[in-house]
Amino acid sequence: MIFYSCSEPNANRSFFMKIIRIDTMRKLEQQAIASGVPGYELMRRAGEGAAREIRAFARGREFGRAVVLAGRGNNGGDALVVAARLGLPVTIYATGPLNELRGEAAEAARDLPENIEVRVCDGLTGRDFRRDDLIIDGLLGTGFTGELRPRFRNWIETANRSGCPIAALDLPSGINGDTGKADSGLAIRAELTVTFGCPKCGLFRADGPAASGRLRLVDIGVPEPEESEGEAFFAADAEELLHRPAYDTYKNLRGRLLIAAGSSDYSGAAVLCSRAALRAGAGIVRLATPVRPYAALPGALIVREVDTAAGSFDKESIPALAEMMQQSDAVAAGSGWSQCRGSAAVLSALQEFPGPLLLDADALNTAAREPQRWLRHGKTVITPHPGEAKRLAEAFGVPQFEDRTNFALALAAKLDAVTVLKGPHTVVADPSGRWSLNTSGCAALATAGSGDVLAGIIGALLAGNPEHPFEMAKLGVFLHGLAGETGKAGLIADDLPEFAAEAKARLTR
Numbered sequence: 104m105i106f107y108s109c110s111e112p113n114a115n116r117s118f119f120m121k122i123i124r125i126d127t128m129r130k131l132e133q134q135a136i137a138s139g140v141p142g143y144e145l146m147r148r149a150g151e152g153a154a155r156e157i158r159a160f161a162r163g164r165e166f167g168r169a170v171v172l173a174g175r176g177n178n179g180g181d182a183l184v185v186a187a188r189l190g191l192p193v194t195i196y197a198t199g200p201l202n203e204l205r206g207e208a209a210e211a212a213r214d215l216p217e218n219i220e221v222r223v224c225d226g227l228t229g230r231d232f233r234r235d236d237l238i239i240d241g242l243l244g245t246g247f248t249g250e251l252r253p254r255f256r257n258w259i260e261t262a263n264r265s266g267c268p269i270a271a272l273d274l275p276s277g278i279n280g281d282t283g284k285a286d287s288g289l290a291i292r293a294e295l296t297v298t299f300g301c302p303k304c305g306l307f308r309a310d311g312p313a314a315s316g317r318l319r320l321v322d323i324g325v326p327e328p329e330e331s332e333g334e335a336f337f338a339a340d341a342e343e344l345l346h347r348p349a350y351d352t353y354k355n356l357r358g359r360l361l362i363a364a365g366s367s368d369y370s371g372a373a374v375l376c377s378r379a380a381l382r383a384g385a386g387i388v389r390l391a392t393p394v395r396p397y398a399a400l401p402g403a404l405i406v407r408e409v410d411t412a413a414g415s416f417d418k419e420s421i422p423a424l425a426e427m428m429q430q431s432d433a434v435a436a437g438s439g440w441s442q443c444r445g446s447a448a449v450l451s452a453l454q455e456f457p458g459p460l461l462l463d464a465d466a467l468n469t470a471a472r473e474p475q476r477w478l479r480h481g482k483t484v485i486t487p488h489p490g491e492a493k494r495l496a497e498a499f500g501v502p503q504f505e506d507r508t509n510f511a512l513a514l515a516a517k518l519d520a521v522t523v524l525k526g527p528h529t530v531v532a533d534p535s536g537r538w539s540l541n542t543s544g545c546a547a548l549a550t551a552g553s554g555d556v557l558a559g560i561i562g563a564l565l566a567g568n569p570e571h572p573f574e575m576a577k578l579g580v581f582l583h584g585l586a587g588e589t590g591k592a593g594l595i596a597d598d599l600p601e602f603a604a605e606a607k608a609r610l611t612r
């Protein structure tokens with residue numbers, strides 16, 4: 104309808120989001136070179152793309168200098184390309200003389216502008232970094248094997264200890280690209296990792312997520328991989344899903360969302376969820392809530408206080424909800440509910456909604472309390488954090504796999520619901536067996552109310568595009584992650600809806 108221009112999502116639409124192993128990446132590079140793209144051209148694309156992403160990362164932050172750590176392999180070659188394009192004063196710390204580099208890296212060294220300072224260093228100390236430095240990690244990429252050599256331990260430890268933000272190229276140095284393990288117990292801790300061609304498995308496994316931070320992907324023009332270890336969701340995927348609404352659209356067409364949220368204890372959750380839904384582009388948002396919140400409500404919101412006996416949704420709320428469901432394209436429920444004896448009956452009533460239903464927070468805890476009442480078949484999105492997922496698993500007899508992807512898939516299959524298992528690289532799993540890992544976001548999202556905002560964003564997307572809950576859940580999680588990234592120090596959940604709207608606007612064609 105609004106966001107999605109195709110009638111059916113194409114499972115093979117964006118090959119570049121396939122997560123692959125290192126040997127597959129090497130094969131793709133060789134294929135690209137064999138088809139006539141020079142190796143140095145691939146490196147140039149990688150470096151230029153990384154510089155673009157790093158400039159975006161640095162925008163609004165006051166870096167005085169970029170310190171580029173360059174190893175002797177092609178990861179170091181990428182770093183030299185980046186150094187020339189950052190638009191910041193640059194100092195390169197190289198592990199060896201640049202005139203000893205080979206292959207594409209030697210070509211990058213040849214093209215390095217002469218005015219860039221290069222220091223060949225054995226070891227680094229804290230004095231080699233300034234407070235306002237941005238560090239670029241081009242020490243080790245996919246060629247890293249075995250134990251870190253002592254000199255690299257010193258470089259990585261010193262960079263991590265400097266307190267300066269680090270942007271890693273392709274992989275955080277020290278992380279095994281396949282297993283994600285920091286085999287020597289040490290790896291660069293990056294805030295941003297810009298990876299090239301296809302995302303590597305190691306970014307999503309073991310120590311990889313904590314070491315790599317938010318991820319960006321640069322398309323360097325390698326062919327589509329045949330092998331894949333899974334899917335990851337990047338900006339290009341969001342761009343594909345987001346389209347400007349038609350000029351002659353109207354509010355009903357942009358999606359009508361009913362939010363059933365809040366209680367006398369948690370009235371703010373209803374406000375966060377509603378605000379997020381409005382900012383995410385729902386045409387009409389109606390809030391059903393037991394208690395009028397203290398916090399200021401957006402004027403655009405339609406609010407109805409529902410009857411309850413105890414200040415949280417119960418049997419008495421059902422007639423109002425049923426009436427409001429008839430005016431809605433999607434329903435999002437559970438944020439700030441708190442639980443009472445009557446909430447199970449409310450959940451049963453909501454499950455009769457024929458369109459997409461998103462269930463969050465205490466709606467999920469309610470389902471876990473009375474699993475025998477679960478009626479839904481399809482068109483459901485659940486957004487559990489790990490604690491809620493555990494309760495659901497116990498109630499519904501779902502094996503609690505340690506691997507989060509398998510766990511989310513098992514929940515999705517059992518409940519016949521798109522499952523958004525929240526955490527670093529949130530997993531979105533579809534009952535069909537498809538799954539995707541999110542790549543946006545940062546620690547700032549681990550804050551009270553963040554989940555209420557996520558529920559509102561996905562709810563709005565579902566209302567606008569009810570036929571594609573899996574795609575809309577992935578998109579909503581991605582936008583929510585970007586919103587967290589744009590936050591300044593002291594970000595709170597109240598800031599997220601506006602930031603999510605800005606992120607969406609940047610990605611909308």
Ligand SMILES: NC(=O)C1=CN([C@@H]2O[C@H](COP(=O)(O)OP(=O)(O)OC[C@H]3O[C@@H](n4cnc5c(N)ncnc54)[C@H](O)[C@@H]3O)[C@@H](O)[C@H]2O)[C@@H](O)CC1
Pocket residue numbers: 132142145146147149174175176177178179180181242243244245246247248249250251252255272273274299323
């Ligand atoms: N080949 C290509 O076409 C492209 C490669 N690209 C870049 O090239 C990288 C791969 O390049 P390389 O294969 O040259 O490998 P890397 O540059 O990742 O690593 C090789 C270097 O690491 C050293 N090394 C390996 N294990 C070590 C250890 N345990 N301790 C310390 N040093 C160690 C090696 O001696 C060598 O100097 C990718 O990660 C990516 O950044 C990109 O430029 C895109 C195109």
Ligand SMILES: [K+]
Pocket residue numbers: 178240241242243244271272273274275276
């Ligand atoms: K690196």
